[in-house]
Amino acid sequence: MTDAKAVAPGCLTGVRVLDLTQFEAGTSCTQVMAWLGADVVKVENPVGGDPGRRMGDTKPHRDDPYFLNYNSSKRSLTVNLKSPRGLQIVKDLARKADVFMENFAPGAIERLGLGYDVLSNLNPGIIYGQVKGFGEGSPYENNLAFDMIAQACGGTMSITGHPDGPPAKPGPTLGDTGTGMLMLISILASLHKRKETGRGVRLGVAMQDAMLHYIRNACGVTTKTGKPARRAGAQSIMGNNPPCNIYPCAPGGPNDYVYVYTSRGNPQHWPRLLEAIGRKDLIGDPRYETREARVEHEAEIDAIIAEWTRKHDKYEAMRVIGAAVPAGAVRDTLELLNDPDFEERGILQTIQHPTNGPFKMAGWPVRFDGKPPVVKPAPLLGEHSSEVLKDWLGMSEEQVAALRTEKVI
Amino acid sequence: MTDAKAVAPGCLTGVRVLDLTQFEAGTSCTQVMAWLGADVVKVENPVGGDPGRRMGDTKPHRDDPYFLNYNSSKRSLTVNLKSPRGLQIVKDLARKADVFMENFAPGAIERLGLGYDVLSNLNPGIIYGQVKGFGEGSPYENNLAFDMIAQACGGTMSITGHPDGPPAKPGPTLGDTGTGMLMLISILASLHKRKETGRGVRLGVAMQDAMLHYIRNACGVTTKTGKPARRAGAQSIMGNNPPCNIYPCAPGGPNDYVYVYTSRGNPQHWPRLLEAIGRKDLIGDPRYETREARVEHEAEIDAIIAEWTRKHDKYEAMRVIGAAVPAGAVRDTLELLNDPDFEERGILQTIQHPTNGPFKMAGWPVRFDGKPPVVKPAPLLGEHSSEVLKDWLGMSEEQVAALRTEKVI
Numbered sequence: 001m002t003d004a005k006a007v008a009p010g011c012l013t014g015v016r017v018l019d020l021t022q023f024e025a026g027t028s029c030t031q032v033m034a035w036l037g038a039d040v041v042k043v044e045n046p047v048g049g050d051p052g053r054r055m056g057d058t059k060p061h062r063d064d065p066y067f068l069n070y071n072s073s074k075r076s077l078t079v080n081l082k083s084p085r086g087l088q089i090v091k092d093l094a095r096k097a098d099v100f101m102e103n104f105a106p107g108a109i110e111r112l113g114l115g116y117d118v119l120s121n122l123n124p125g126i127i128y129g130q131v132k133g134f135g136e137g138s139p140y141e142n143n144l145a146f147d148m149i150a151q152a153c154g155g156t157m158s159i160t161g162h163p164d165g166p167p168a169k170p171g172p173t174l175g176d177t178g179t180g181m182l183m184l185i186s187i188l189a190s191l192h193k194r195k196e197t198g199r200g201v202r203l204g205v206a207m208q209d210a211m212l213h214y215i216r217n218a219c220g221v222t223t224k225t226g227k228p229a230r231r232a233g234a235q236s237i238m239g240n241n242p243p244c245n246i247y248p249c250a251p252g253g254p255n256d257y258v259y260v261y262t263s264r265g266n267p268q269h270w271p272r273l274l275e276a277i278g279r280k281d282l283i284g285d286p287r288y289e290t291r292e293a294r295v296e297h298e299a300e301i302d303a304i305i306a307e308w309t310r311k312h313d314k315y316e317a318m319r320v321i322g323a324a325v326p327a328g329a330v331r332d333t334l335e336l337l338n339d340p341d342f343e344e345r346g347i348l349q350t351i352q353h354p355t356n357g358p359f360k361m362a363g364w365p366v367r368f369d370g371k372p373p374v375v376k377p378a379p380l381l382g383e384h385s386s387e388v389l390k391d392w393l394g395m396s397e398e399q400v401a402a403l404r405t406e407k408v409i
Numbered sequence: 410m411t412d413a414k415a416v417a418p419g420c421l422t423g424v425r426v427l428d429l430t431q432f433e434a435g436t437s438c439t440q441v442m443a444w445l446g447a448d449v450v451k452v453e454n455p456v457g458g459d460p461g462r463r464m465g466d467t468k469p470h471r472d473d474p475y476f477l478n479y480n481s482s483k484r485s486l487t488v489n490l491k492s493p494r495g496l497q498i499v500k501d502l503a504r505k506a507d508v509f510m511e512n513f514a515p516g517a518i519e520r521l522g523l524g525y526d527v528l529s530n531l532n533p534g535i536i537y538g539q540v541k542g543f544g545e546g547s548p549y550e551n552n553l554a555f556d557m558i559a560q561a562c563g564g565t566m567s568i569t570g571h572p573d574g575p576p577a578k579p580g581p582t583l584g585d586t587g588t589g590m591l592m593l594i595s596i597l598a599s600l601h602k603r604k605e606t607g608r609g610v611r612l613g614v615a616m617q618d619a620m621l622h623y624i625r626n627a628c629g630v631t632t633k634t635g636k637p638a639r640r641a642g643a644q645s646i647m648g649n650n651p652p653c654n655i656y657p658c659a660p661g662g663p664n665d666y667v668y669v670y671t672s673r674g675n676p677q678h679w680p681r682l683l684e685a686i687g688r689k690d691l692i693g694d695p696r697y698e699t700r701e702a703r704v705e706h707e708a709e710i711d712a713i714i715a716e717w718t719r720k721h722d723k724y725e726a727m728r729v730i731g732a733a734v735p736a737g738a739v740r741d742t743l744e745l746l747n748d749p750d751f752e753e754r755g756i757l758q759t760i761q762h763p764t765n766g767p768f769k770m771a772g773w774p775v776r777f778d779g780k781p782p783v784v785k786p787a788p789l790l791g792e793h794s795s796e797v798l799k800d801w802l803g804m805s806e807e808q809v810a811a812l813r814t815e816k817v818i
Contacts, residue, residue: 009599218581220477331562
């Protein structure tokens, strides 16, 4: 994309975020704050930094895409939290911060001496956010959790996969990023309130609990049936309304499918679909005319649609059917990353990373007056240590140099 | 839960939301604003209201759980948008609103005469949010979309399901609620900025684009391999790090599995797991000692773990293994809804709905100073028409009665 198309909305300009997050659940939250203009200072261990930098099997001295995707537009400050001076620096930064965010293992931040009691005493206005695996008071509150554990315990896996198969994990990391987004909403709402009251708040969210927010439809099914919601393959958990499924397309690759849906709310969808696939002869056929009839003849309907879709590639199928009823090609990550449409619209942006080179990544998808926020590269480890200590704490070059010598930063 | 445990944080008290949303992508966004204290006025068609009220096959005069789950704590005002007087009322309300939100089909709100140009002219401070299926400038910008279409076109389906099977739709409605959360973040950030500038903004998000936000790990895999990220069943898309999978538990029902994960970052996990399942004899065995060795012997490892898990139910397995390494029972929606832990902690709350009776639902999972926001019932159709017209527009009882007689509300 050209810079002219992008605009930093700067909604959060002036908001200072002290970011002690790692991996994804916490970093995804502070990531968006950085995109929206906040000054997000990521505090990292001088030895290696956020372990997310080394996910996967990348070469030394190159940060993994996992890290780049969740830490762009942030600043990195290295601090040795095990040194008393380092800890003091974090406390001094907390006095200047609007938001503090962490997602260490349960109890770790409190053991470091950076719990809410301590920091809110230093800065009563601080908005203090914590993401954990399980909630305070839960039988598992001291357990570690990662995305997959939250998705197992939070119900998302039980409703994903094929009806006759085992549970599958939704590919999206809902346990991590899905939780991070709910925390961010709470932080921003708290910032709003703080403008009136001046007081901060302790915010906490458990990844398991957050999953319930995303499976409300399935819970609604259980409310009505008294039974667990079932896995539905590519169909909707909510109920039977054929066609509402994927149909195979040419040339038959693993993602060569088109989704076709006819809304039960719009009786014109079914005849429109028949017309689109050249089967006007079936319009009015009582075997398929009502939803109830289509439920009864679902296998026949699937065969009728697939007969047409198999002869077309998924994009052509989407173009033709999508002009008549809701339809969409199943797209894989390579197709998405290579689609110029996303770059032209600024949904994918290519950053120039100082050591990794050009890196194409998804930025914030919401547009502000038609334009997306600009994404800047993720920081190198400690890239902004000196700058941040000067900006936030007013330190001199000499003071920073001394901290380096003492291996505090 | 007892009321004493709940607290309305009221972060958004005083924020007025004019809510023209329906179904889920828009309603999920305004839902959270209502939970956080905003005055959310849902404008509905006097005949039937939000079609979400009638999802599924509920009896007449009962609102579906789908509606209750996304509209609690809101107020309902019926307005006939096809009458000039009704349209004028919505414009008058827009003058008083901080936020306007809609998710009609592309072009519909503009055809009604309630586009951003019109409303921002009446109220330059209005934050105007729109959720559509596809982005402005996309080849599909005029196409209708529902959750499943967004999940097909946005890549989430391509990475969900089993490696040798077709794509599956993640059970969670990421295309709807996942998009609604990103819009809400943008609204709250814009409210923050507006306190300085006084100016509103037009916010737009496409459900397809929003999906990219949730599949960044899979995109990172593609960046490294140059290939589409593959479906991984219950495993992580990010890579091969056994054990990282579900294991079958007694008594063998469709969701009787426990997730077991050993972090590559912690070399103690593997021996701790062996100890937990009574296989101390294998500690130090070179066949399984390193990650590389475990990748090579994955099938054996799976058999060793499953031998133990099959003899235990999933909760016992989670208790024993979870004390040693990250582990979690796969839980279904009935188990979750019936678990008193969620009620005690206010994550699930039971509302008393005037016609549906008691209804248990997930509220906002983030806690404010340890307490969750209170959930109030979803409104009956037009329940607050009179109240809202008085509160927001200062109408008299007689004026409201006249509007009723004229079938404007």
